[in-house]
Amino acid sequence: MTNIRDIARLSGYSVATVSRVLNHRKYVSDAVRQRIESIIRELDYAPNDVARDLSRGKTMKIGVVLPVFVHPYYTVLTQSITQAAFAQGYQVSLLPSSYKPTLERRFLEQFKRQAFDGIIFTSHEMPLKALAAYQEFGPVVVCEDPGQLQIAAAFTDRQPSNEAAFTWIKQRGFKRVALMIPRAPRLSATARAIVAAYTTVFGQPPDPKLIWVGSMSNEDGQRAGTFLAKLKPDFIFTNSDDIAAGVMQSYLAQGLEPPVMMGQENQLTGRLMGMSTIDHHLEQVGQAAVDLATGAKSGRIKIASEFIARE
Template sequence: MTNIHDIARISGYSVATVSRVINHRPYVSEPVRQAVLKVVRQLDYVPNAVARDLSAGRTMSIGVVTPMREHPYFTELTHALTQAAFARGYHVVLLPSQYDASLEKRYLEQLRRQAYDGLIFTSHTMALAQMVPYQKYGPVVICHDPGAVDLPAAYSDRGETYLEGYRWLKAHGAKQVGTFLPRAPKRSATAAAMVAAYQTVFGRAPAPELLVEDVMAPASGYAAAAKLAAVGVDGIFTNGDDIAANAWRYYQDHQLPEPLLVGQEAQLSGRLLKLPTIDHHFQQVGKLAIALATGELTGQHAVASTFMAP
């Protein structure tokens, strides 16, 4: 494969001069530039983009660590991240983690070895404090509120809309309210925020039987509804409109009185069923996260979610 040493040998100019011509640098006379370019054309030389980017201290790639779950939080946020990265000329490398801390650590080590210009964690298992030391190798961005931990972050501020969702259920007469959670509250900032909002609105912690965990894929709403139907709820705060639609289908299939339902993610299914829902504005979150990962922004940026009643 042709390289700049071949061009230098054939053209008779130094490697440094050839490099200046290829990289459009100054301090090369026009006759010399044309002579070098003539050899470049003869040899059909194409610069190695990867090597050039690395020599400039960048890879033009952003790693996006995701559990690769079916929940719209991951699919819509990943789509937004990809769009924002491509608009800046960056590639996105999807890094599936399945909430495996050892894989998350491996991706951070790859950042240390300059495999990416930055890493974005859509969700994670590792403690935030373990990520902080890797900041010296490139931005490590998270997509939830980091609290007191000094990490760049872009996330939806969901607290007020979770309160609005439970208040809506309470105002419409729901007394026995169940909640679908993505993971256990001690492992998920989202789940913890939902439980905290329930406690604020109802003045007590939710009974364990009113919480259904690991509700991620839309179809899981059906089985989760079966668990709450056995308890006898009259309202359910779900974690996705498609999930809520499958919960509604369970009650329809079993000819049971439908509980009040609150969705999330502002999906078409929610509009068709005329459910109250929450728009977490993932497009904005994705743009901010990419700007942090590329170094255009620093700090922590929250985007306020929007509660939408039918």
């Protein structure tokens, strides 16, 4: 089997020079590069990617753990991570977890065995402390505020925009405000932030009867609309513009006038509906997460979110 030493011997150049050509490095003249490439073509040589990764100590791969594909938050965040990784020459392995700790630990063990140079958790079920324990094997990045725990993090600062949104709602006299959240607050940092902001602005916790748990897709929005219509809220705070559109579809299908709604992520549906929203700037979060996972940056990177009011 042809190897790099055969190419060096036939071309008359050193193994180091051949390696620079194979890895598209600088400091090789055009004449030398052409000579070596001609030998490579003659021998029909294909470099061993695994051996090359081992030799340079990198896989040029990033693992991205995500619980679901359907929620717009994960769709946009994963797309931005992929674009940022490709721009830096990295491949991305999507690792669906379905919020199962056994799968999350399996992905971490793969990371421990150097399957990835870094691993990004867009969300997780395992405790943050358990994720942080794997940092000795490389960058472990989370997409939430880790508080006092020392772990790399890229996330949006949700509290100011959430409070601005609920202040806007309160100032307009809405009182029966329904909340749509992805998971129960004890499981979701996003849900806790929403409930905390509501409580701060209105001076009391939200009515549990007006909370819909399990908002991940437009279809979930339609189901929520059927449920919420019976409770007659005068405002619905949703966790995505697309999900809000599903709620509206449900109301209209029932022959009912939809209440005023607010979405999140500043999606096309929200702009077309003229609906207020919160933009968490996930493109910037994705870029920051990749910078942390590749070691280009360290620590934690907080991105400011933005409340967008549309009257």
